[in-house]
């Protein structure tokens with residue numbers, strides 16, 4: 001593989017057709033994409049091409065066995081028009097960890113970083129200034145080999161596409177605790193950003209939607225007594241003034257926003273507990289008034305307050321706090337991401 005990325009620019013830009021004030025998450029894509037194929041045992045020439053549909057054989061293994069992994073990351077523009085990525089190496093490490101679990105070959109770190117930066121530079125006009133505006137970046141790998149034997153493919157496509165984004169959820173989220181559904185059991189693929197993990201939440205989320213809840217929180221596969229993560233984000237609980245979240249595990253995604261929040265919380269002197277959280281503990285804390293907040297964290301969701309949860313048909317409303325932890329963490333995180341504050345952690349990476 002040669003590291004020099006071949007760049008073919010789009011002849012015209014679609015940017016003027018886009019209403020940046022009214023974006024629905026993930027529906028509009030920038031002018032270019034990064035593409036690299038895996039064939040003959042190695043990754044081939046990386047390219048940036050105009051954003052366009054790709055053609056796959058109907059027998060491509062991704063269609064039959066879901067051999068696919070993805071990442072979610074963002075670019076931000078500061079007041080001086082400089083564009084920043086947030087902890088991109090962590091996304092690279094995680095996509096390769098996910099890939100290993102799905103028997104997909106690892107993607108080289110230098111080509112990932114170079115391709116990512118070149119792509120974001122080329123489509124830099126799509127990264128709008130202003131808190132809340134960002135460019136959502138979706139790296140993903142799919143098994144393209146035309147063959148339907150249930151075994152790992154020998155051909156893959158690695159792509160990066162980008163979509164201008166505002167908020168994923170508008171307003172507070174109401175969640176339903178899944179009493180019988182789990183993201184994964186031990187030994188499964190829960191820790192991976194495997195495409196199928198997210199498809200598997202559509203059905204329970206549809207059931208939750210019918211009852212007026214936007215999201216589910218998965219419970220553990222063994223007992224369904226412990227809270228794991230939400231369909232599209234990790235979850236945090238604030239009981240009195242302690243911040244609590246479940247430990248990452250074979251079943252729970254090691255969220256980059258999650259671990260950033262934990263670091264910010266610890267450094268802000270907030271008491272933090274990373275430990276299993278029982279549904280019964282949450283219900284008790286809600287009843288005795290010590291449950292002050294629940295919020296989700298994720299690249300797309302950023303920090304999303306949760307205003308109510310439902311369990312076995314009973315709904316628990318969470319009273320609004322004047323000083324929300326979620327607001328503090330969101331502000332600190334956004335300040336780092338948008339280059340509005342010091343970045344003591346070295347999380348911000350310029351392109």
Ligand code: COI
Nearest residue numbers: 072073232298299300301
């Ligand atoms: C992200 O937050 O980037 C995710 O990958 C969640 C996705 C399902 C929107």
